[in-house]
Amino acid sequence: MTDRRELANxxxxxxxxxxxxxxxxxxxxxxxxxxxxxxxxxxxLRHDPSDPNWPNRDRFVxxxxxxxxxxxxxxxxxxxxxxxxxxxxxxxxHSRTPGHPEFGYAPGVETTxxxxxQGIANAVGMxxxxxxxxxxxxxxxxxxxxxxxxxxxxxxxxxxxxxxxVCSLAGTxxxxxxVMFYDDNGISIDGDVEGWFTDDTNKRFEAYNWQVIGPIDxxxxxxxxxxxxxxxxxxxxxxxxxxxxxxxxxxxxxxGKESSHGAPLGADEIIATKAALGWKHGPFEVPANxxxxxxxxxxxESLHGAWAESMADYRKAHLALSxxxxxxxSGDLNVDIEVEAMAYARQLQNEAPKVATRxxxxxxxxxxxxxVPELLGGSADLAGSNLTxxxxxxxxxxxxxxxxxxxxGVREFGMAAMMNGIALHGGFVPYGGxxxxxxxYMRNAIRMAALMKQRAIHVLTHDSIGLGEDGPTHQxxxxxxSLRGTPNCDLWRPADAVETAVAxxxxxxxxxxxxxxxxxxxxxxxLARRNVDDIAKGAYVLVDCEGEPDVxxxxxxxxxxxxxxxxxxxxxxxxxxxxxxxxxxxxQSMEYREAVLPxxxxxxxxxxxxxxxxxxxxxxxxxxxxxxxxxxxxxxxGALYEHFGITVEAALDSIERLTEQFDE
Numbered sequence: 001m002t003d004r005r006e007l008a009n010x011x012x013x014x015x016x017x018x019x020x021x022x023x024x025x026x027x028x029x030x031x032x033x034x035x036x037x038x039x040x041x042x043x044x045l046r047h048d049p050s051d052p053n054w055p056n057r058d059r060f061v062x063x064x065x066x067x068x069x070x071x072x073x074x075x076x077x078x079x080x081x082x083x084x085x086x087x088x089x090x091x092x093x094h095s096r097t098p099g100h101p102e103f104g105y106a107p108g109v110e111t112t113x114x115x116x117x118q119g120i121a122n123a124v125g126m127x128x129x130x131x132x133x134x135x136x137x138x139x140x141x142x143x144x145x146x147x148x149x150x151x152x153x154x155x156x157x158x159x160x161x162x163x164x165x166v167c168s169l170a171g172t173x174x175x176x177x178x179v180m181f182y183d184d185n186g187i188s189i190d191g192d193v194e195g196w197f198t199d200d201t202n203k204r205f206e207a208y209n210w211q212v213i214g215p216i217d218x219x220x221x222x223x224x225x226x227x228x229x230x231x232x233x234x235x236x237x238x239x240x241x242x243x244x245x246x247x248x249x250x251x252x253x254x255x256g257k258e259s260s261h262g263a264p265l266g267a268d269e270i271i272a273t274k275a276a277l278g279w280k281h282g283p284f285e286v287p288a289n290x291x292x293x294x295x296x297x298x299x300x301e302s303l304h305g306a307w308a309e310s311m312a313d314y315r316k317a318h319l320a321l322s323x324x325x326x327x328x329x330s331g332d333l334n335v336d337i338e339v340e341a342m343a344y345a346r347q348l349q350n351e352a353p354k355v356a357t358r359x360x361x362x363x364x365x366x367x368x369x370x371x372v373p374e375l376l377g378g379s380a381d382l383a384g385s386n387l388t389x390x391x392x393x394x395x396x397x398x399x400x401x402x403x404x405x406x407x408x409g410v411r412e413f414g415m416a417a418m419m420n421g422i423a424l425h426g427g428f429v430p431y432g433g434x435x436x437x438x439x440x441y442m443r444n445a446i447r448m449a450a451l452m453k454q455r456a457i458h459v460l461t462h463d464s465i466g467l468g469e470d471g472p473t474h475q476x477x478x479x480x481x482s483l484r485g486t487p488n489c490d491l492w493r494p495a496d497a498v499e500t501a502v503a504x505x506x507x508x509x510x511x512x513x514x515x516x517x518x519x520x521x522x523x524x525x526x527l528a529r530r531n532v533d534d535i536a537k538g539a540y541v542l543v544d545c546e547g548e549p550d551v552x553x554x555x556x557x558x559x560x561x562x563x564x565x566x567x568x569x570x571x572x573x574x575x576x577x578x579x580x581x582x583x584x585x586x587x588q589s590m591e592y593r594e595a596v597l598p599x600x601x602x603x604x605x606x607x608x609x610x611x612x613x614x615x616x617x618x619x620x621x622x623x624x625x626x627x628x629x630x631x632x633x634x635x636x637x638g639a640l641y642e643h644f645g646i647t648v649e650a651a652l653d654s655i656e657r658l659t660e661q662f663d664e
Contacts, residue, residue: 002293004221007042008034009277010077010290012250015069016273017283018090018097020264025091025099028247028260029067032218033152033183036243039224040181041074041296044232046147048300049079052107055329055426056307058147059110059126063119064154064183065100066262072097075108077286077294082106084284103424103452111424112452115444117160118417120180123151124166125421125430127178127238128396128406132376133427135402137325142314144307144325147177148232154183155193158201165414170238171209174398178238179231184215185247191258201242211239218243250277328374328427331455331511335371338536341505344368345498345532352526353497357519357557358387358461360497364504365390372429372508376422378406379433379459380415386433386461412438416445416458423454429508431457435467436476436518439483449514450488456514457507463493463518464609465644466558471634481614483516484582492581493518493608495560496526499580502535506584520558522637527560527578538584539596543567543576551658552597554579554618555607559626559646563607566651572659575601579618603658609646622661624654 011034019025041047046058062071069090075082082096086106089095096106100114110126113119127149134145157163170178182201186193202212211234216223224243231239248260251273265273274280281287315322327334344367348360355363369375369392379388394403408415412434419430439446439460449456465475483491490510492503500519507515527542534540539554543564550573555563560578567574577596579585585593597604597618604623606615612627619625626646633640641647 002289004038005035006278007290007293008038009250009279010286010294011037011070011073012277013274013279013281014073014076014087014284014286016265016270018069018072018087020267020270021088021283022091023264025069025264026066026262027069027265028187029064029154029183030070030073031249031251031260032185032245032247033067033070034249035219035221036152036181036224036245037070037074039221040150040228041078042294043225044228045150046303047108047296048304049108049297050301051304052080054304054307056145056147059123059149059425061110061113061119061123061126061149061151062101063113063123063151063157064116065113065119068097068099068101071101071109072106075106077291079295079297080106080108082108088284111421112448115448116154116156117162118445118448120151120153120157120163121166121414121417121445122421122424123149123178123180124170124175125418126425127170127175128173128418129422129425129428130177131173131175131401132396132403137321139314139318139321142310142317144311144314149178151178151180152183153180155186155188155197158182158199159197162413162417165411166418167205167210168208169409169411169414172398173396174209174236175238176235179228180238180240182240182242183218183245184242185245187247187256187258187261189258189261205240209237211237212242213239214242215244216241218245219249252276331426333372333508337368337372337508338505340368340371341502342533342536345501345535348497348501349526349529349532354523354525355497356521356523357494357496357500358385358521360494360500361459361504361517361519362387362390363497364501367501368504368508373404374428376404376406376428376430377432378408378415380408380412380438381410382434383407385435386459388431388433388459408432412441413445416442416456417448419456420445420449420452420454423449423456424452429455429457431459433459433461435462435474436460436479437462437474439479439516443482446483446489446514446516447486450486453488453512454514455511458514458516459519460516461519462521463557464520465628465632465640466609466637467521468637468640469634472631475632476610477628477631478611480518480608480610484614488513490515490581490583491518492516493557494580495555495557495578496524498526498529498532499535499578503580506536506581518557522558524558524561527564535580536584537588537592538581538586539577539579541575541596542578543574545573545575547573548598549573549575549601550662551603551605551655552577552601553605553607553651554615556580557608559607559609562646562648562651565648566655569648570652570655572655574655603662605651605654605658607646607651609641624658626650626654
C-alpha cells in the first residue's frame, strides 16, 4: 500500500514544479494543505472525475484560490480531463490552469476564487442551495439531493469581512452539510499574522453556531480523517476544522516562512525539498503506483451509479417531481419567459398604472413567480423597501428549508457572493435586493458573477436623487456608470411598469451573466408608446417626429418622462429614445441601432440623474448631457431635481442650443 505522505507529496511536487516553470505562483499553500487534501479527496469527497457535473457530487471550493496548484494537482491525479501538459502550462495564456481557479476552464473547478473570502461565501450559497433543494424534492426513502460542501480557507479569507457575514448566516440557517478546513499556518504575505490577526477563531465560530474541531495537526492523516468523520456526523450545524499546518511543508529553508507564499521556491530549493520529502522523481514525474492510488474514476463511477439507481427508484415513485428536478438542474425554464414578459407588458400598457418601478418589480414577481418556481429570492434587510417579497414567497429558516425566500440580514456583499454560489450549484435562479448605492458593498461579487457568466439578478432600488430626503449617503451617482462598465453585466433602468416587466423577463431568461435592475422609489406614469416589442432590444424610439429629427433625446428611468415632456413643449423636430438597457442595445444589429440613433443626427441630448460622463458614448463631444457631476443633497425629490437642473426647462434650453448649433 502506498504511503499517505507519499501521495500528498505528489501534490507538493507538482505544485513546486508548476510554479517554478511558470516563474510565478504560490507554492506554500498547496504544500501546506496537501495532507488535508489527500485524506478528503481520496476517502471522503463524493465525486466522479468522468462526469464533473454529476448533480449529487460533493462541492469543493478552494477559497484561498492563490493556492490553485493544489486544486489542479488534485484534478489531474484523481483522473479528471486535465493532463500533465496542462499543469506544465500553469499561468500561461489560454491554458486551462490559470493563476487562480476560474470556473469554466478546467473540469472540476466549481467556482472562480482569488478575491479572498468569496470562496467561503460561494460555498455557503452552495450548501444553502443543497439544503433548500433537498427540502423541496426529497421524499421519504428517497434522498436524491444529498451531498456535502467542503471549503478550504486561509487566514486571509477569515480576515476578510465577508467571512463574518456569511459564516454568521450559515450558522443561523443550520447548514449542517458545510465543512470548512481552516489552514491555520499563521503566515500571510506580510509575514507572521500575530501582528495583525489574533482572533480567537474557535470562539468566533462557536458564537456563529458552528461545530468547531481542533486545532488538529494538519499533517496527521489519522487526525484529519477523524475530524472529517466527526464533521459529517453533525447535521444541524456547519463545521470548522482548524488545521495547524506549515506553509511550504518540506522545504528546508522556506517551510513556515512567508518566502514560500507567493514566489517560486527556486531550482536549488526544490531539489533540497524533494530530497527532504524523499521524492526521487524529476519535474512533473509521477510514478505509476502513485497515479493508481490517486485514481478516483472507478470509485466515482460507482458512487454515481448508485445515485442513478436511487434516481430510477425515485422516478418510479414520484415521476412528476423527478421530471421537475431534472428540469431545474438542467437550467432550462419551463416557459418562454420572454414571450410571457411581452404579453404581460402589453397588459400593463393597456392598464396604464402609475407606480414606482420598485413596485412594478414586485408586480412582475407576482406575475412570473408561479411560472418560475426556481426563483430563490431575498433582500439584505430591505424587503419592505426593495419589494422583493411576492405573494408566493415563503421564508427560509433553520429547520424550515423548503421555502423560496432568504432573509440575508444587513449583509450585502455576503448576499451577492452567496447568490453566485446558489447559481453555480444549480436548480435555482437567485435574486437579491438592496439599495443601488449599496452595490458598492457587493461590487466585487457582481463582478465575479459577470466573470463566471452566472445568472444572478440584483434588484437595486432607490436608484437616484429621486429617493429624496435620505441624502447623498444614499443617493447613487456613479454606480450606474460603474455597472455599465462591467463586462458581461446587463444594467436595466426601466422608465415605467411596462419596461420593468420586460426587464424582469430578460433577467430571468439570461443564462450567461448577471442582471442589475435599477429601480425608482418614486411613482412613474406608464408612457404612451407605439411598440412594446422593441423594449427588449434595450433602446427604442418612444416618441418620433415627421421626417428627420433635429435633435434626439436619450433618457432612462424616471428621466424618460421628463424627455417626453420636453419634446411636447418644443417646436423643434425631436425624437425621444428610451434606453433602459444599453448592453442589450449594443447586442442588436447595426441596422437596428442606426435606425434608432441615425449617425447623421449629431444633435443629441442625454438625460439621466446619474453621472454624466458615461453618456458621451452616445451624444459625442458635440452633444449635451443633463445629469449629475456631484454628490446629491438631502431634500424632497422635486426640490433636488430643480436644484441639480434635471428639469424640462433645462432640456428645452439644451434643445434650443443644439438646434441653433447644428442649423449653422
